[in-house]
Amino acid sequence: MMAASGSLQPVDDVVIAYAPADIHFVRRLADTIRSSKLSVWYSSPSTDPAVVGQQKSQAILGCKIFVAVLSDSSAEDKQLNDELALAYISNSGIFPIGLSSFRDLSKKLGGGTQLMLAKINWTFVFKEGHFEENMPALINCIKQEMERREASDQEFIPGAFHTHGMNFQMNFTHCLNLESDDCCADESVNELTKDLSAKGLSYDFWDRHFKGKSEVSFTDFRDAFLKDYGKKLVKAYSEDKKKLFVNLMYKDIFNLNKVVTRAGYDKVISNNRLADPHCFYHHLEEYAIAYLSLREVIDMDSTLRITTIQSLGKFTFPAIVSGLTEMLKDDDPNIRAVAAIALSKAGKDRRDTVDKLVSLLEDEDRLVRESALLSLGSLKATRAVSHVVDRWRNDPIKNVREAAELALNRMNTEDAKRCIHITEVLSSEMSALRPK
Incomplete structure (x- = not known):
């Protein structure tokens, strides 16, 4: 090329x-x-x-x-x-x-x-x-x-x-x-990694601090983490980045749980304990990098934005779900429409995703309503059936009504089938009563 x-x-x-x-x-x-x-x-x-x-x-x-x-x-x-x-x-x-x-x-x-x-x-x-x-x-x-x-x-x-x-x-x-x-580089980019291998930090983080315990409070876990890595984080990055690491650890890694279990910790580090005694730290570091990168992409004000949003649905990353949710309120209806479709993929396992998509069914832009309906259909969001039926019966735009019907067919539940059947019977009866 x-x-x-x-x-x-x-x-x-x-x-x-x-x-x-x-x-x-x-x-x-x-x-x-x-x-x-x-x-x-x-x-x-x-x-x-x-x-x-x-x-x-x-x-x-x-x-x-x-x-x-x-x-x-x-x-x-x-x-x-x-x-x-x-x-x-x-x-x-x-x-x-x-x-x-x-x-x-x-x-x-x-x-x-x-x-x-x-x-x-x-x-x-x-x-x-x-x-x-x-x-x-x-x-x-x-x-x-x-x-x-x-x-x-x-x-x-x-x-x-x-x-x-x-x-x-x-x-x-x-x-x-x-x-x-x-x-x-004038400064060694590997200096932090060397510091992490200092004497006394040569085996797994949990075993260093909580050996024999099945769970500890997040506060104790955080304090132990900062004891081992806090100064090194500030030295390598900054005080603000250290705070970011701790916030992400609490909010995303441990899902706001006030208790950290050994089983949950093991799930985070997978099978990397023997290969790397600092695998939890490295996991968190990589997560922070990805988090900041994703936020940069989501927030960027450039011609890359719409095309990029289309690709974000394959990531179930918390920052992606949060960013796509914010985009549902964007001034540009194209952004709202694309974000709705991406959110239905990135947030498919989250219950609140359906509520966010339902709220778009009243959007002033017909393309946004259509995207929300198709997304609800792909999710088979049965608890949204009544809202989808309302759009099917009452939306003034034909394309939106067709999207609602397609969504109901994809849901393929008894409620959806019953609503479709009732509406079709009513439509047939009304047509028969109209003067020829």
Whole structure:
């Protein structure tokens, strides 16, 4: 695929994100990657911004590798931060390339992006000779990542956390050799991991603090967690991020339960205890990264938004459900309609999803009402039958009435069948009474 043409194929090996000021570097980078028989896509600066937004979203959602070119201008660019977040939740392999030092760039990155990239090794090209020295290693790592993805089972990835509908890699640090100060981050991105292996923290968290207990209060669990990891979290991220970790642990990991059971803890860490004594911490860290990335995508105000929302239904992640719920009140009816369909998938196991969709049946926009009806039908939401029947009988728009009838047929319950039968009999009798 040639970037200049602006054409877009369904899937490319590599997508490059960048700021316009770095286009000359990007062209050189793309040519180098293509010379290794990999397909590359990046947006053309001359293409209409609205078209570019649609192309970017499709390209990122379909690519295997996402290369982010981070410079003094792009590090602060909201669009590029949005694209990084989208690449993360799309499970692309992420490879950052720094055109300035890590110390300078890290100060400019958004909070979510900074956390997301903290564990990934970078390639740096900010001195003469860096490009020729580091590109072979980068391309080799990209190829290894692609081979690993092709060989792995996409339904179950060994060494990954599986939670809330998403797969979290335990360790997604790339294999670049970053020993030289010329090409690596000014601060070690692995420093926290080294600290976690300090003496006294060499076996499982629960066994360190609560061995022999079947349950403990969340307060005790939280205090023990902060004793082991609190200072390290502040050092690696910030005081605010430490608070975020604790809030997510209480709200999402343990579902607001005031008691943490050993069985619940074991379910969180799965079978990773023997492989990693800090697996609970790593699980929470990955969850926080995904949470911030998803919030970035949901909240982003760009042309990526509608296309991205369409893909969110496959995630049952709490942040997704919360974000889609907020979108049901969006000023744009297109957003409300797409969010309704995505919510019926992401929130299919939540009882309150039906209530949220029912509330849309009174929406002023007919497309929103139609989307809500189809979503209720796909959920087989039998307790919404009376509301769906009301739309079938009374909605002024034919397409909405047809959507309601389709939803009732999909529900296929006795209540739905009875309502359909009664309505059909009444319609038949009324037709017979009309003057010919």
